[in-house]
Amino acid sequence: MPIEFILIHRLSMSLSFPNGQILGLKFDYIILFHNPLLDISSLESSREMEKAEKLPKYAPNPVILQSEDLLKYIMESSVYPREAEPLRELRNATTNHPLGFMAVSGDVGQLMAMLLKLLNAKKTIEVGVFTGYSLLLTALNIPPDGKITAMDIDRKSYEIGLPFIKKAGVEHKIDFIESPALPILDKLLQDPANEGSFDFSFVDADKDNYWNYHEKLLRLVKIGGLLVYDNTLWGGTVALPEEAVPENKRQWRQSSIAFNKAISDDSRVEIAFASIGDGLTICRRVA
Numbered sequence: 001m002p003i004e005f006i007l008i009h010r011l012s013m014s015l016s017f018p019n020g021q022i023l024g025l026k027f028d029y030i031i032l033f034h035n036p037l038l039d040i041s042s043l044e045s046s047r048e049m050e051k052a053e054k055l056p057k058y059a060p061n062p063v064i065l066q067s068e069d070l071l072k073y074i075m076e077s078s079v080y081p082r083e084a085e086p087l088r089e090l091r092n093a094t095t096n097h098p099l100g101f102m103a104v105s106g107d108v109g110q111l112m113a114m115l116l117k118l119l120n121a122k123k124t125i126e127v128g129v130f131t132g133y134s135l136l137l138t139a140l141n142i143p144p145d146g147k148i149t150a151m152d153i154d155r156k157s158y159e160i161g162l163p164f165i166k167k168a169g170v171e172h173k174i175d176f177i178e179s180p181a182l183p184i185l186d187k188l189l190q191d192p193a194n195e196g197s198f199d200f201s202f203v204d205a206d207k208d209n210y211w212n213y214h215e216k217l218l219r220l221v222k223i224g225g226l227l228v229y230d231n232t233l234w235g236g237t238v239a240l241p242e243e244a245v246p247e248n249k250r251q252w253r254q255s256s257i258a259f260n261k262a263i264s265d266d267s268r269v270e271i272a273f274a275s276i277g278d279g280l281t282i283c284r285r286v287a
């Protein structure tokens with residue numbers, strides 16, 4: 001927890017009563033303030049959740065774009081007016097979830113939709129579904145006979161979004177698998193027909209495994225296809241010295257730094273780093 005301010009306050013007082021009795025009272029307060037925007041992973045406690053609910057509506061993860069006014073302007077002028085109704089409904093249903101900040105933001109979704117359309121993507125993979133914002137977005141932006149193989153260890157969250165996916169009439173495009181993603185990717189690779197057959201993959205899950213996902217997805221996604229990775233700035237911690245980062249975020253900070261370095265050295269992909277949301281690394285397979 002990055003502590004920004006400590007206040008220690010000591011108060012002594014004595015009360016004298018008409019009968020001559022004197023009562024001495026002593027109070028000690030220690031108040032610690034910290035920056036909640038940098039400390040999202042400590043949401044386990046309900047007090048932290050209450051704080052997160054009070055975060056400004058337009059600043060779910062203001063890592064790069066620090067101006068709340070500018071973010072509000074972008075979202076209200078260009079992103080939300082064009083957000084498809086099913087996505088708006090699913091986003092609203094996720095807002096009150098204590099971990100609702102995990103869903104991709106509307107502007108990241110808009111960029112993903114553009115990439116899917118430009119690519120004419122038909123067969124995709126998603127690692128990390130949560131309530132399904134990015135999944136529904138993908139389903140809405142691939143053709144009627146398109147297919148998404150989606151995996152997550154948590155089916156309960158997916159079920160929050162499922163009614164909106166059904167209402168949008170795109171459930172038939174989705175094969176949701178409740179499982180850790182690595183064994184599923186391995187299973188897909190056991191069928192040679194799957195090699196180089198996917199147009200697009202989106203990874204938004206455990207940062208420790210990003211490189212493992214990358215190695216497998218590079219065999220599953222075709223040359224010319226896209227591999228997109230979310231949260232590659234990991235809350236901005238990649239640019240902070242380790243000692244400034246809360247202990248519970250250090251491991252994924254280290255994984256993100258290692259992943260970013262390895263991707264930039266990987267000649268099998270061209271990369272475009274998009275300074276949006278929490279950082280989106282877009283890779284195009286070239287070898």
Ligand SMILES: C[S@@+](CC[C@H](N)C(=O)[O-])C[C@H]1O[C@@H](n2cnc3c(N)ncnc32)[C@H](O)[C@@H]1O
Binds near residue numbers: 128133152157
């Ligand atoms: C950031 S959320 C995904 C958000 C989602 N893309 C969206 O737009 O709403 C990360 C998800 O990854 C899942 N996850 C974590 N580790 C995983 C693993 N090893 N395999 C599959 N899913 C995993 C979590 O259960 C969680 O739902």
